[in-house]
Amino acid sequence: MTHRSGRHFLQIPGPTNVPDRVLRAIDRPTMDHRGPDFALLGMEVLEGLKQVFKTQSPVVIYPASGTGAWEAALVNTLSPGDRVLMAETGQFAALWQKLATRLGLVVDFIPGDWRHGVDPAAVEAKLSEDKQQAIKAVCVVHNETSTGVTSRIALVRKAIDRAAHPALFMVDTISSLGSIDYRHDEWGVDVTVAGSQKGLMLPPGLSFNAVGDKALAASRIAKLPRSYWSWDEMLASNKTGYFPYTPATNLLYGLQEALRMLMEEGLDNVFARHGRHGEATRRAVRAWGLEILCLNPDEYSNALTAVLLPAGHDADKVRQIILERFDMSLGTGLGKMQGKVFRIGHLGDFNDLTLAGTLCGVEMGLQLAGVPIRREGVAAALEHLASAGSQQAANPARVRLA
Ligand SMILES: Cc1ncc(COP(=O)(O)O)c(C=O)c1O
Secondary structure, eight states: OOOSSOOOOOEEESSOOHHHHHHHHHHHHOOOOTTTHHHHHHHHHHHHHHHHOOOSSOEEEEOOHHHHHHHHHHHHOOOOOOOEEEEOHHHHHHHHHHHHHTTOOEEEEEEEOOSSSSOOOHHHHHHHTTOOEEEEEEEEEEEETTEEEEEOHHHHHHHHHTTTTOOEEEOOOTTTTTTTTTTTTTTOOOOEEEEETTTTTOOOEEEEEEEEEEOOOOOOOOOOOOSSTTTTHHHHHHHOOOSSSOOOHHHHHHHHHHHHHHHOOHHHHHHHHHHHHHHHHHHHHHTTOEEEOOOOOGGGGEEEEEOOOOTTTHHHHHHHHHHHOOEEEOOOGGGGTTTEEEEEOSSSSHHHHHHHHHHHHHHHHHHHTOOOOOTTTHHHOOOOOOHHHOOOOSHHHHHHHH
């Protein structure tokens, strides 16, 4: 190994760059998780999370990656053999489907082309056909990290309501929470699943279930085996700021700091910032003459952009060149997109100049890899960032003082 000077650009769509404030917060002595100081930390993060999920309901924190929170959502609410409706938006929807099947659930998987989000009309049709109300849950991915497509959760909710179907509604926000507007209560979601390592700007290792009343009621009669993931003991301990088993104390220090940072910036500003960077990135891709994988502009993801390469060009080769030459990691194509796309993460602790550096690396890498592009992508993105219409203070508090 040789030392590489300068900072590595971690521009995969999660884990994202962990800001210094969060790193410093984690770098404190671990405390007694049964002692009095811990309750203050526990209460602050449990309450703070509700604001990010936009819910009055409790949020459960697991010391697990996002996959654990997927499993928790299902085992707490469903029984063996229950039918579940899912939609094939991409690799993560496919993995959640596989997990559900392995748990003994029967999944009706609405097929998709990995270039669109969940089709509300297809959900409505499936639920309307289900006269026996055998489908117990509709489970969808909000921001499909493998494709850069954001499904319109409010429209899926409306589709469920139009079908007048009582199924639970569960949403994976692992790569959207804290980056793209999300409203657990307003959109009538019963269980929201999330993770620490993307918009929340933390290292991997924590995941979440926001649990609505209807999901809690379902958990009282659900029969899938569960112990570690069980909400009941967790919610009982959380009432006083504690956990039923040893929590990931230092990650909770980080979570406390990350929540403070999100509130200081203001969630609306956080979403606007991601919107601006998403739009600048898409302008760059178009100016290069390349194709954005997402086909519906109403579903463009502001957390990441998946870029489709012309036939005959290997996206992983481009990524390799960029890593070796410019010390930047980009997201690989997952599942059936392997080699066809690379993914640019523009979420989390990210600003105009991080985006500029990222796009410079991509533009140079595409050229070095021999992909036919117009070298106009960076210029198009910078033009957007500098334009009056997209102006937003990098730090609104600082500007107010000026
Ligand atoms: C949308 C989505 N769902 C689920 C997962 C799986 O989460 P984890 O890898 O943290 O277990 C990921 C991971 O990237 C994801 O992006």
